[in-house]
Amino acid sequence: MYNALNAKSIATMILWSFVVPIVLVLWLGGLPDSLWSLIRLVGLAVSLYLALLFAIFGTSHYWSPWRVIWRFVPALNHWIYPDLNGIWFGSTQSNWPVVRELREAAAGGGGCDLSALSEVELLRGEIALNVRASFFSISIRSRVGQTNADSFSTFAVAEKCGCGPDFTISYIYTQEVPQPQSSDEATHIGAAILEVTPCSPPVMEGHYWTRRKWREGMNTAGLIGVERLSDMHAGPTQNLLEFAKRLKDRPIWE
Known part of the structure; x- marks a missing residue:
């Protein structure tokens, strides 16, 4: 941070x-x-x-001194940077239906109405994040509901900007899909840029991109919206999505 x-x-x-x-x-x-x-x-x-x-x-656990200070002085979440530690749960909206329609049109040879692509409904899904943050590092672990894929951040940076959103977090991740379909890869990389709103509860919203089967035109992009359910961390072996759903059983977008 x-x-x-x-x-x-x-x-x-x-x-x-x-x-x-x-x-x-x-x-x-x-x-x-x-x-x-x-x-x-x-x-x-x-x-x-x-x-x-x-x-x-230098630590991210619940009783880390800086986190204790942040809890006693909540204004620091606005003055410096929000404490992002904890379990986040929400929704994704993927442009996979748009990609699929383009591929089907190309395979059929009949073409498609490009002006109608923006009207194609995005594919919604659930996502849970486990964020660990100290002043010197940030790591993000996530699980998505559609494929039960797990992802782990390989690079993450928090920023406070004078123009536009006050707080953002940008990260690159590696995603592993346990049972990949023909449209998936067992492992691929992706990236996300999220705007952080330090309300109560805190919210992060933004966009993501993947490099999934990019050579075949199946790389996807979409929206992420999550809110923090708990400022405690999940265990390394816990099913992150199931744990988050026990805390809250509805997505942000309804």
């Missing part, structure tokens, strides 16, 4: 947070009386600073 901070804010945070270990080291060890003592003091202060930085901001 540090990406959401501008350079001035990061520099200010580093400067002022470094004062604490310096003062603590001086209080415990006193002023240095030689160059070697000064080097040792600086090294100790840096080590202590890095340890405190990781302890406060």
Whole structure:
């Protein structure tokens, strides 16, 4: 989430947070009386600073100090960046029916009415996300209902923008389909850009793209809309979709 901070804010945070270990080291060890003592003091202060930085901001569990602060001061979700940790559940809307119609028209040789493609109803499905976020990293695991496919983010970045949506999260993921159909691949990559609205409960909405069978023109795109059901994480072996549906049994789009 540090990406959401501008350079001035990061520099200010580093400067002022470094004062604490310096003062603590001086209080415990006193002023240095030689160059070697000064080097040792600086090294100790840096080590202590890095340890405190990781302890406060480097974890994503429920009782992580920064998450506790965010719960006591909810305005930080607007001032800095929302705490995205937890279980999210909602819907996808895929353009697969449009892709299928184009392929069927090409196979039949009769053509199709291009102006009517925008009227083709999108394919709706369910999706659940498990987001783990610290100040230094974000990981997203998801499961979709139509294919029981699991995906894992390989890259994710949170941003705070002065123009357009205040908060966004962009990520690249790898998706694994346990029983791929003729239109699927066992493994493919995709990407998503979501706008984050830190309301109560928080909501993320945006678009996704896949590289599924792109050479055959079967790569898809669509919409994602999810809301957070819980700020706790699911276990690594839990069925994410079933767990989320037990928390809430309806999609965002009805």
